[in-house]
Amino acid sequence: MNTDALLSVSGLTKHFPIRKGLLQRQVGAVQAVDDVTFEVARGETLSIVGESGCGKTTTGRMITRLIEPTAGSIIFDGRDITHVSVSEMRPLRRDIQMIFQDPYNSLNPRHTVGTIVGAPYRIQGIETEHGIKRAVQDTLELVGLNPEHYNRYPHEFSGGQRQRIGIARSLALKPKLIVADEPVSALDVSIQAQVINLLEDLQDELGLTYVVIAHDLSVVRHMSDRVAVMYLGNLVEIADRMSLYTTPRHPYTKALLSAVPIPDTSRRQNRERIRLEGDVPSPIDPPPGCRFNTRCWKATDICRTQVPVLTVFAPGHQAACHHPEEPTVATPATPAAAVTQAAETSAEGDA
Amino acid sequence: MTASAASAASAAADSPVGLGGLGAPAPDAFLSVRDLQVHFPTDDGVVKSVDGLSFDLARGRTLGIVGESGSGKSVTSMAIMGLHRPDTVRMNGSIDLGGTELVGAAPELVRSLRGKRMAMIFQDPLSAMHPFYTVGAQIIEAYQVHNDVPKKVARAHAIDMLGRVGIPQPAKRVDDYPHQFSGGMRQRAMIAMALSCDPDLLIADEPTTALDVTVQAQILDLIRDLQRDFNAAVIVITHDLGVVAELADDILVMYAGRSVEYSSADEIFRRPQHPYTWGLLGSMPRLDREPTDRLMPIKGTPPSLIQVPKGCPFNPRCNYRELVGEACTTQRPPFRSVGDFHHLACHLESADRQKVWATEIEPTL
Numbered sequence: 067m068n069t070d071a072l073l074s075v076s077g078l079t080k081h082f083p084i085r086k087g088l089l090q091r092q093v094g095a096v097q098a099v100d101d102v103t104f105e106v107a108r109g110e111t112l113s114i115v116g117e118s119g120c121g122k123t124t125t126g127r128m129i130t131r132l133i134e135p136t137a138g139s140i141i142f143d144g145r146d147i148t149h150v151s152v153s154e155m156r157p158l159r160r161d162i163q164m165i166f167q168d169p170y171n172s173l174n175p176r177h178t179v180g181t182i183v184g185a186p187y188r189i190q191g192i193e194t195e196h197g198i199k200r201a202v203q204d205t206l207e208l209v210g211l212n213p214e215h216y217n218r219y220p221h222e223f224s225g226g227q228r229q230r231i232g233i234a235r236s237l238a239l240k241p242k243l244i245v246a247d248e249p250v251s252a253l254d255v256s257i258q259a260q261v262i263n264l265l266e267d268l269q270d271e272l273g274l275t276y277v278v279i280a281h282d283l284s285v286v287r288h289m290s291d292r293v294a295v296m297y298l299g300n301l302v303e304i305a306d307r308m309s310l311y312t313t314p315r316h317p318y319t320k321a322l323l324s325a326v327p328i329p330d331t332s333r334r335q336n337r338e339r340i341r342l343e344g345d346v347p348s349p350i351d352p353p354p355g356c357r358f359n360t361r362c363w364k365a366t367d368i369c370r371t372q373v374p375v376l377t378v379f380a381p382g383h384q385a386a387c388h389h390p391e392e393p394t395v396a397t398p399a400t401p402a403a404a405v406t407q408a409a410e411t412s413a414e415g416d417a
Numbered sequence: 418m419t420a421s422a423a424s425a426a427s428a429a430a431d432s433p434v435g436l437g438g439l440g441a442p443a444p445d446a447f448l449s450v451r452d453l454q455v456h457f458p459t460d461d462g463v464v465k466s467v468d469g470l471s472f473d474l475a476r477g478r479t480l481g482i483v484g485e486s487g488s489g490k491s492v493t494s495m496a497i498m499g500l501h502r503p504d505t506v507r508m509n510g511s512i513d514l515g516g517t518e519l520v521g522a523a524p525e526l527v528r529s530l531r532g533k534r535m536a537m538i539f540q541d542p543l544s545a546m547h548p549f550y551t552v553g554a555q556i557i558e559a560y561q562v563h564n565d566v567p568k569k570v571a572r573a574h575a576i577d578m579l580g581r582v583g584i585p586q587p588a589k590r591v592d593d594y595p596h597q598f599s600g601g602m603r604q605r606a607m608i609a610m611a612l613s614c615d616p617d618l619l620i621a622d623e624p625t626t627a628l629d630v631t632v633q634a635q636i637l638d639l640i641r642d643l644q645r646d647f648n649a650a651v652i653v654i655t656h657d658l659g660v661v662a663e664l665a666d667d668i669l670v671m672y673a674g675r676s677v678e679y680s681s682a683d684e685i686f687r688r689p690q691h692p693y694t695w696g697l698l699g700s701m702p703r704l705d706r707e708p709t710d711r712l713m714p715i716k717g718t719p720p721s722l723i724q725v726p727k728g729c730p731f732n733p734r735c736n737y738r739e740l741v742g743e744a745c746t747t748q749r750p751p752f753r754s755v756g757d758f759h760h761l762a763c764h765l766e767s768a769d770r771q772k773v774w775a776t777e778i779e780p781t782l
Contacts, residue, residue, distance in 0.1 A: 118600075224718045225486075254485040255656060259700035259714030265709070281630065288702035288712065310703070317767035326635035327659030330703045331682045342631045345599040386761070391602065 071105040071141075072243055072275050073129065078102045078138035082125050085352065097349050098124040100139070100299040103376070106243070109274040111269065113286040115322070116296035120345055124247045125296070126279045130164050131155050162188055163236035167248035169228035172221040179206070179231055186238040193358040209234045210264060210272075211410070226257035230271060233264065240272065247279045259355065283326050287311055292382070295319050298357040299349055301376065305383035313393035315385035320356050355390065364389040437472045439760065441529055446473035447650045448497070448618055453510040455489070455496045455674075458725065459524040463507075468674040470510075471752065474667075479644065479651040481665030481682065483658060489674035490654045494620045497652075498537050499527035505644070516627070533563040535676060536571055536611035540623035542603035546595040552579070552606045553591035560613045571640040578609040581646075582639060587747060601632035606640065612647060619644075620652045625660060637663050658701060662686060670694050673720050673730035680759040686704065690761050690770055692735045695778045706782070730762060741771045 079102070081095035099121040106112045106146040114122040127133045128371060129140060131147060139148045145156060166172035173182055187194060194201040203213035207229040220228055229249065236244055249265065252256040262285065282285050286293055286333045287307055295316065303316040321340040328409045342361050347353055353360050359369040366389070374386040379393075432618055442449035451548035455467035467489040472569040474480045480507050482490050493503055497512055499519060514535065519527060535761070537583040539545035547555060556575040557568065571590070595603055604624065611619060621640060625633040641664060653664050661668055661682065668685040670678040670693065678691040689695055696715035702708075717734040732738055732745040742762045744750075752762040763770070 117631065153521065211664060226718060241533050254719070255658075256700045256715035257718065259712035260716075262702075263714060273557060284702040284704050287708060309710075321631060323704070325630045327633070327637070327657065327663045329658035329662045329701065329703065330705055331686050333664050339634065341634065345601055345632070346629075364745055370602060389685060 070107050072108045072276070073106040074141040075105070075125075075129065075359055076103045076139050076141075078125065078140065079136045080121070080128060080133065081230060083137045086103075090138075094350055097299050097352055099128070101187065102296070102299075102301045103138075104294055104301065106275060106277060107275055108242075108275055109269075110291040111289055113278040113280055113290040114282060114294045114296060115280055115286050117281065117322075118345060119298070119349060120296040120350075121299040122279045122281075122296050123247055126164070126247050126277065127409060128377040129243075129277060130162055130245050131158075132164075153209060157190075160186075161242045162240040163239070163244050163248045165229075165232055165244060165246040168252055169225055169232055170220075170252075172232055173228060175220055178219055179211075180215050182231060183238055186235065190239060192239070205234045205238050208268070210260075222408055224257075225253055227259075229253060229261055230264070233261075233268070237268065237272070241274070243277065245277045245279070246347050248281070249278065250285060251280065251282060251287045252379060258285070260325075262317075265266045265289070269328045295322070297348060298352055300357055300386065302358065302387070303385040304383075309380060309383045313383075314392075315329060315356075315379050315383065315390040317364055317388045317389070317391060319363050319365070321387075321389055326401070356386075418771050439473065443473045443475070445475040446513075447476045447515055448474040448652075449511075449513040450493075450497075451492065451513075452510040453468075453512060454508065455492050455501065456503060456507040458507065464586075464722045464727060466674050466722055467496065468725070469752065470669075470671070470674075470676050472667075472676070472679060474618075474650045474652065474668050476566045476650050477648045478655060478666045479664050481661030481668045482652060482654045483656065483661055483668060484671035484673060485719055486658060486720060487673075488671040489722075490671055492598055492674075493539065493671075494622050494652065494654055497618075498531060498535060499524070509724075511762050532616070533614045534616055535617040535618040535620065536614070537635075538604070538607050538611050538619070538621040538624050541627050542600070542607045543595065545607060546603065551592050551594055552598065552657070553709075556591075556610045556613050557604075558669065559610055563715045574613065575609075575676070578613050579606065582606070582609045582612075582643070583635075584609070598611055600628055601635060603638065604628060604636055608636075609642065612643060615647060617649055619647075620651070620654070622654045623656070624653065626655070626657070627723065633660075640664060658697060669698070674722060675730060675762060676760070677731065678760070678763045679752075680756075684759055688774070689758065689778075690755060690774070691763050692765070693736050693760055695774070696734070698782055699778070703782075709781075737765060737769070738772060740773075741765055 078099060080099040081097050082091045084094040084096065085091060086093045102125055114125060127244050128135045135148055139146060142162065180199065180202055183205055184198045186377045187198045187201060206213050206215060211227065211230050212255045250261050253261060268275060276409060278289055278309045292306050293304050297318050301320045310319065311323065314323060321342050324338060324340045344361055345359055355371045356369040356374050359365040368388050375390050376384040378384050444501045450591055451471050453467055453470040457464040457466060470493060472480060473716065484490050496508060497519065508520050510520060535736055553572065553575050557571040558576060561572055576587045576591050579591055584590050584602060598606060624640065625636050628636060653661060665682045668680065668682050669676055672693050678694050685694065689698065699713035700715060702712060715734050719731055728746040728748055729750050738745045744764045745781055750762045750764045752760055755761045755767065
């Protein structure tokens, strides 16, 4: 095991029982997450991507112990937290926090911003040097809100500002790990960019480690150091972002990437698109063998009978496939326009 | 009376601010919207959801309407479809659908056109379909409203339509309820329902927003193929510039209920001219570019539609206000033609725009 890992998950599994009849006998299970293994190093951002129903949110909720895993282990900061009780978990919640997708439902409408962001201090019984109010106001300032917003209610804020309140609440106790479940997908594109920049600044400033759960592959590439792809409860590929986006090994990853619409009309004609047929099968009765075999254009008999295991293709690059893609010569999408100092150029324009 | 309403009324002098050189409808236009205003009076003030919108659309072409939430995209489509309650809405301007004026038209007239000449696909197919009736029954009902045929014929038509949109085993699935369909299949069924009467105009309001990316790709292909078969005029409303780049021939960018930029899709992506369009493009992380360290968001938030900023509605968020001076905060920029089929509502001088685009924007996208 990597000693530098803040979080280490192995064989993580969650089966939700399906009960029927008068006696509520278990007749089956939704196999939401099955045998997922990965590590997150300190200070890095790991994103989990996949389509709805792939188990990415369930994985995130197991890491934060909002739901109980069926099997497997979760080691956080050297400590096994797989089956710790609610009361044992409480002190650990200082270190593991969550940002939710919907900034409308995740804030209590009857509480002021001060109460919402101050709640972690009160629950954890933390004394702050200049009182809770001051600490809350400092946090609000950190996420780009006005400290004077302390006494306002969530409905007075826009979606982007509400998401900042949610971020402030998760930052209040200076956690080590933040699990962000679709942190920007409910926001408009111009606001989305503001929040992404904020999350990146906070990571640099506070040395945070992120697990980002998302479905937007463009956002994920921008934010992540490493990316894990899930399909129907399985982890199918995990790699650093450059390898994953330039040389995907799993056919599903390749199909996902080719399906992303590109905002450039000149690419409409000559783009190679892999058209996946059909829908994701039900996780109640997943296909035998490789779970992707029903939609895969490369599937053969072995795929229908044998479950593929994660195989190392390059340092840090693993995929679970019987017929992996050959790495094509990496061709950058455009001549590298390494323009990063946007602030400088706009300053020039003002002068 | 507001300034825009006043100028709309005095069409004699200059062309109204929303027209942008779009005087008479283009000869091949099937749908022609001129200076459309959709206002909702409320206790807090008048919500100007759409305030000066003009465009033309020909058969067989696709117009993409792009904007953020609250920019008036959906209100526009509902106005065209006549779906606003007449007692709550104030509409002005003109919507000409194949020679029929829809603004102020009798509800019976609009109802006879809805479904037959114009149809709509909604974002969320689960709430747009009735959970109590089978998918087939809903398509049959829509077909029989406009076609005097026995139920048997309508059912055969429904099965045929479901097959055309790619539902496997349509003869069997026609008797399924919406909840038995997956999200992608429901959206296909919605499309089948919308196309069942062979409409001339199809409005797709965020047709793929609720779908996963691989299913989205399927539905985008389907809409493109069906448009070719049916030769309909299509309006795609979305916040996703990737989706419009896939589908649209022309693009209209909306901000705070107004059209700010309107041109061909190629032109909008190759040489956008409005600071808001630049901001939208800079805000998006893009898979077809090298990864950048930072995104360049638009500062601030979209305005309230009750109190739209004076002058240009985008001015509080615009980085180039200093290049113009006072006009941005006092005068509403006219929607004018700045090139061969390129319309723009911005006070920036042409030379400044070109310079900013070439030196600051283009290299960073």
